[in-house]
Each structure stands twice: as structure tokens, then as C-alpha cells.
Amino acid sequence: MKNRAKPTNRQGGAVTAEKLREEAARLFWEKGYAATTTREIAESLGVQRASIYYHIESKEELLYDLCVESLRNIRSAVATAVADKSDPLDRVRAMIRAHVVSMLEDREKHATMLTELRALSAPRRAEIVRLRDEYESLVRAIVSEAQEAGVLWKEASAKELELALLNLLNWTIFWYRTDGELSPEDLAKLFEKIYLGGVART
Amino acid sequence: MKNRAKPTNRQGGAVTAEKLREEAARLFWEKGYAATTTREIAESLGVQRASIYYHIESKEELLYDLCVESLRNIRSAVATAVADKSDPLDRVRAMIRAHVVSMLEDREKHATMLTELRALSAPRRAEIVRLRDEYESLVRAIVSEAQEAGVLWKEASAKELELALLNLLNWTIFWYRTDGELSPEDLAKLFEKIYLGGVART
DNA sequence: GTCTATAAAGAGATAGAC
DNA sequence: GTCTATCTCTTTATAGAC
Numbered sequence: 062m063k064n065r066a067k068p069t070n071r072q073g074g075a076v077t078a079e080k081l082r083e084e085a086a087r088l089f090w091e092k093g094y095a096a097t098t099t100r101e102i103a104e105s106l107g108v109q110r111a112s113i114y115y116h117i118e119s120k121e122e123l124l125y126d127l128c129v130e131s132l133r134n135i136r137s138a139v140a141t142a143v144a145d146k147s148d149p150l151d152r153v154r155a156m157i158r159a160h161v162v163s164m165l166e167d168r169e170k171h172a173t174m175l176t177e178l179r180a181l182s183a184p185r186r187a188e189i190v191r192l193r194d195e196y197e198s199l200v201r202a203i204v205s206e207a208q209e210a211g212v213l214w215k216e217a218s219a220k221e222l223e224l225a226l227l228n229l230l231n232w233t234i235f236w237y238r239t240d241g242e243l244s245p246e247d248l249a250k251l252f253e254k255i256y257l258g259g260v261a262r263t
Numbered sequence: 264m265k266n267r268a269k270p271t272n273r274q275g276g277a278v279t280a281e282k283l284r285e286e287a288a289r290l291f292w293e294k295g296y297a298a299t300t301t302r303e304i305a306e307s308l309g310v311q312r313a314s315i316y317y318h319i320e321s322k323e324e325l326l327y328d329l330c331v332e333s334l335r336n337i338r339s340a341v342a343t344a345v346a347d348k349s350d351p352l353d354r355v356r357a358m359i360r361a362h363v364v365s366m367l368e369d370r371e372k373h374a375t376m377l378t379e380l381r382a383l384s385a386p387r388r389a390e391i392v393r394l395r396d397e398y399e400s401l402v403r404a405i406v407s408e409a410q411e412a413g414v415l416w417k418e419a420s421a422k423e424l425e426l427a428l429l430n431l432l433n434w435t436i437f438w439y440r441t442d443g444e445l446s447p448e449d450l451a452k453l454f455e456k457i458y459l460g461g462v463a464r465t
Numbered sequence: 466g467t468c469t470a471t472a473a474a475g476a477g478a479t480a481g482a483c
Numbered sequence: 484g485t486c487t488a489t490c491t492c493t494t495t496a497t498a499g500a501c
Contacts, residue, residue, distance in 0.1 A: 075484075092381060095297035099477060112485050114478065150463070175437075176378065179294060214462050217453060221445075224438060225431065225457050232430035235377075243423075251419060255427050259461030260416050261352070277466075301495065314467050316496070468501070476493070483486075 076106050078116050082130065085123045086169035094124055094173070094180040124177060125185045131170040132192040138163035139199060149207040154253050156203050160230055161249040165237055172234040197223065229256055278308050280318050284332065287325045288371035296326055296375070296382040326379060327387045333372040334394040340365035341401060351409040356455050358405050362432055363451040367439055374436040399425065431458055 084105050088097045099120050103110045117123050142159035143152045164171045205219035229252055286307050290299045301322050305312045319325050344361035345354045366373045407421035431454055
């Protein structure tokens with residue numbers, strides 16, 4: 062118990078802010094932000110507790126940075142995916158696919174961003190909410206254009222259709238497994254079909 | 264700071280295990296399980312910290328009990344709602360409505376159960392997972408019957424349709440507000456329409 | 466059934482050596 | 484850039500009085 066080898070050996074090169082965010086995201090998603098200790102993060106990276114404070118100011122900053130990163134990534138993925146499409150329905154489909162694939166390929170970060178918002182202090186939380194609202198506006202605009210083009214329902218508002226779409230897509234983070242039967246692309250196709258056409262047989 | 268009045272006055276009668284679960288659910292959902300202290304729970308109820316240990320064994324037991332309660336409630340709500348329906352599509356609709364209404368009317372408990380599973384110790388977590396799987400089996404059976412009756416798609420498995428349905432319904436806990444524009448019934452109708460018919464205009 | 470007081474452990478973060 | 488050592492605060496839970 063006492064003569065355990067010192068874990069001074071880092072697992073693959075020097076610690077960087079990027080590696081810290083990756084590892085923190087993994088642990089925050091596994092155990093929750095509040096239940097994850099800075100001790101565990103340091104241990105996972107093979108360094109002493111004090112060492113991580115050379116790279117970051119606080120545990121909360123780590124959470125904040127990782128939320129910013131995830132929102133930038135998904136926004137950029139969706140914006141790029143719809144950029145070269147002009148058909149309104151194609152744009153909706155491209156958005157669904159990009160959202161699902163981006164969310165699941167960087168799962169820990171996105172999941173942490175989506176579920177640990179309340180752990181941030183008010184100013185930082187406000188900034189993440191602002192970025193999230195910006196992203197939701199993009200989604201809503203794509204939905205709204207499709208409504209205006211006459212290819213989506215107008216019985217429900219763009220906001221309602223947007224919220225329902227994000228419902229359908231986002232909850233996937235709670236059960237998706239990389240070793241499961243369905244790939245992110247498979248799931249995107251399934252959700253696209255259900256969202257646009259419904260599951261009832263006509 | 265020192266001569267603050269003692270909060271010995273309870274807010275409406277004696278503390279009970281039921282009141283403890285209610286208040287704990289509210290705080291766990293607001294701040295997360297790990298970030299909520301037993302001090303805060305006691306303070307919210309107007310009693311001293313030590314007093315709550317007369318009613319419960321530990322903070323974790325509180326979380327466990329509240330998860331059990333929420334799963335029993337939603338299961339019972341759905342089972343009752345479909346009991347008097349025989350048409351397969353009516354049963355799917357009744358399930359959607361009961362799930363949404365039950366989830367949103369007892370929002371803190373259901374939300375906590377859905378998101379704080381990982382905070383439980385292994386044996387207790389296993390028991391909640393068992394109860395949750397049982398409930399999901401009920402949902403899947405209703406979906407599967409509708410597929411067999413030829414009123415729902417068979418291109419996707421019952422499991423896939425069930426997961427997509429719970430996606431669409433469950434994420435609502437993250438944005439639903441009691442003072443919002445849509446009532447639980449409104450939302451149930453919206454989700455029913457989207458799930459069965461899709462949002463594309465045909 | 467609730468109180469006061471406190472034990473015992475664990476947390477985030479910093480100082481200063483190397 | 485990472486280390487050892489430690490400060491200071493907060494936490495869950497218990498003991499024993501009333």
C-alpha cells in the first residue's frame with residue numbers, strides 16, 4: 062500500500078490542456094462533474110494532483126472550456142453539412158446526420174455539455190446558454206425554411222418542431238454504445254426517417 | 264451572521280420520509296445529486312442536519328427510494344392507460360400520453376431517476392436498471408403488438424422504435440417549464456403526431 | 466422526533482523545491 | 484512542467500442530551 066510505484070510516467074507524452082479536456086470529459090460523463098475529483102483526473106493522466114494546475118485555473122474552467130469546444134464543434138459540423146445543399150428537405154436531412162454523427166463521435170464532451178450546465182457558475186453558464194441558443198437558432202432556421210418551402214408541417218411552430226427534433230436526437234447519448242449494433246450513420250438514417258415520415262404504416 | 268434565528272420551525276407539519284423524497288428530488292434535479300448536500304436538504308425542510316437521519320439511513324438511500332418510486336409511478340400510469348384499449352394504435356397513443364403526463368407531473372423525481380443512475384452504488388444501481396428494463400419491456404411490447412397488427416413499420420425492430428420513442432419523449436424534461444406555453448397534454452399530442460406521422464408534408 | 470456537538474474523511478487549490 | 488507537502492474548507496454521518 063505504501064511502496065506502490067510512483068505514477069510519474071505519463072501515458073503518451075506531455076500533459077496538455079487538450080488532453081486534460083479529453084480526460085475530464087470522459088470522467089465527467091462517467092461519474093458526473095461534481096462526483097469527479099481533480100485527484101482522479103490527475104491520476105488518469107499519470108501526474109500528481111498539483112501538476113494539472115499548471116495547465117488550468119480550476120476544475121470549473123475545465124468544464125467550461127469543454128462545453129465551449131463541444132458547441133463549436135457541433136455548430137461547425139452542421140453549418141458545413143448544410144452549406145452545399147439548397148433543397149430544404151436535403152438541408153434538414155444533412156443537419157440530422159451531422160448533428161447525430163458529431164454528437165456521437167465526440168460523445169463525452171457533448172454529453173457533458175448537455176447535462177452538466179447547472180454545475181457552472183452563473184456568468185459561465187450564461188455564456189454556454191448563449192452559445193447553445195445560437196446553435197438552436199441555426200437548427201430552427203433550417204426547420205423554418207423547410208416549412209416556408211411547404212415541405213414541412215405548419216400546424217406546429219418552427220420552435221416546436223425544433224424542440225421535438227432535438228428531443229429525438231439528443232437522448233441517444235444516454236444509451237448509445239460504440240460497440241452496439243447501430244453506427245451513428247445508421248441512427249441518423251433511422252431518426253431522419255422517423256422524424257420526416259413517422260412510424261405509422263400508411 | 265451569528266445571531267440568525269434558528270430555523271427550527273418546520274414548514275407544514277412533521278418531516279416524513281415522503282417529504283424528504285420530495286425535497287431531495289427537487290434539489291437533486293436543480294443542482295445534481297453529488298452537488299446537493301444533506302445540509303441543504305435539512306435546511307429546506309427547516310430542521311437540523313442530524314434530524315433527517317432519523318428518517319433515512321443515508322443520502323444514497325434517498326436517491327434510491329426516489330428512483331424506485333418514479334419507476335413504479337410511470338409504469339403504473341402507462342399500464343392503467345392501455346388497460347382498457349384494444350386497438351393497437353390506440354394503445355400506442357395512450358402510452359405516449361400517459362408517459363408524458365406522468366413524467367412531467369412528477370418531473371423532479373423522474374428527471375432525477377433518468378439522469379442520476381450513475382450516482383448509485385452497484386447493487387442499488389442494478390436494481391434500478393432492472394426496474395427500468397422492466398418498464399422498457401412494457402413499452403416495447405406495445406410497440407411490437409402494433410407492428411404485428413400491421414399498423415407500425417416493420418423495417419425497424421421493436422427495440423429501435425421503442426428507443427426512438429423514448430428519445431422523443433424523455434428529453435422533454437430538460438426544457439419543459441410548468442409556466443410554458445405547452446401543457447403536458449399538448450406535448451403528448453404533438454409527440455404522438457410526430458412519432459406516428461412524421462413532420463414532412465405529403 | 467429533533468436537538469447540539471463533533472468525529473472522520475475527502476475536497477480544491479497553493480507554496481516552493483527541483 | 485512536474486514534484487512533495489500542506490492549508491483550509493466542506494462533507495456525511497454519528498453520539499448522546501432532551
